[in-house]
Amino acid sequence: MKRLIFTIIICITACAVFAQTTADSTHTDSVTKKKVHVKLGVGDDAPSVSNEPDTAYHAHKAPGFSFGVTFSRIDLGFATLIDHGSFTLSPNNQFLSYRQWKTSNFGFDLVQFGYRFNSAFKIYVSGGFDWTHIRLRNDITIQRNTPVLTYTEDDINYSKNRFSSSYLRIPLSFYYRSHEDASGNHFRLVAGPEIGVLLNGRVKQISDENGKQKFNDDYHFTRLRQGVFVRMGYGLMGIYAKYYFTDMFENSPAQEGLKNFSFGLTVGF
Template sequence: MNIKNYLLTIASIAFIGSSASAQIVYKKEKNDSTDSKSYSLSIGKVDEEDKDSIKKEISYPRSYGGITFTRVDWGFSRLSDGGSFTLSEENQFMSYKRSSNFGFDIAQYGIRFSDQFKVYLSAGFEWNYWRLKQNIQLLENTSPIDYVELDESANYSKNVITSTYLRLPLSFELRSKQLENGKRVKLAFGAMTGILLKGTQRLKSDANGKQKFKDNYNLQSFQYGPFVRIGYDNLGLFAKYYMNDLFEKSPEQEGLRNLTFGLTLGF
């Protein structure tokens, strides 16, 4: 699948979600205790019946969707090797000093079945970063995955492997009734899938300066696994576990999988 197909996938979801009428909706809210007013802007058909300012009766089920920017995940990546966080000898080349995970959704389409339950499909992007301990360089266009050791005299200060995925999660979300302050407790779970866009390795050394290499590096072309989010109002915690291997067509890396967790905003 090429970049054109990825963009068409996102555009299709956005088109369906907006019901062919990507309208800009302004909502005015009024606080009962003050006379202050606030406005919010959304593109497409929005799911905002939980606002106190909306008094009309709502019928279910109802659909919503469109272009968005939400569910911003920022946290850590941990590699699990056969169920252990200690990497085996075959996978020591992926030992890392620090690791992180970052992602967000840009389009969504869903159906709300009741005030407390909805289902939605969204599309976005996700990145994983591993700052490696060892001075190695992954070989391009090589299967199974392989690498060479770099010259220590070059004095490498940076060695980062990055995976970039188009993510397509299917979510089931439950929420409590409105609390006294108008906010809610939320729980979402479902299946997180991803299509590989690219792999990148960035190097920095005194001898060679900054270097950047792009290849798929045998990273899993299609990843999948369960996820869960729990939060209060717009802030929460997330955890995702990818059930297939980090690398494909690499028998020695069988069982090397990615676990991510951290904070989510816009939940």
């Protein structure tokens, strides 16, 4: 995770430099150019492919469609399990007891397509990836290829026992930003529905007896999850929260009603 965070910081810096270079190279004092342009950058305002006039004055953005490659809405926070509306796990789910401060959510978007109505409001659909890492307290192993979610108790002391899911996330965002203040920043509010398509489930364990082990399976994680999200903040950084209406697991009756809620910091939105 530390290497991943370090890589993200490098990418953000590189994207910001690239965006600034692109802006400088297309600067003009008085001539309006009509052209298709592609920009790669951080945040909702950076990436675009459009036929809009490219001018040196960007305080007010014209309506229009846009499409682009981006590295935006980078979420890093905590994941919490909600069992029938309670933060306390029921007896059927006690084997999933987890360490809250080490149970995390991480995700980002890579592409987006949208329509801007004016400088303050736009809607867009985007695509990216989302991971949830549950740090289990118990020395158990979630089993693969079983009819329902099943585990075994092990006579091994795991220094790390992580149960993870990865999803392709596809949010539909309704985006609002305030007028630019004296420092050139905006208040931003983004909210909307999100669907996720399961990519993989994984158990990662570290112990003195077996070293580092990784096991991949779907582990009965819900293949198509549905939820809502909200992001708000000032400038480049803000906070986010996501809640999924669908259960975390499917075809496993004992886990019915177990849902996922995540919250934390978001960058580049």
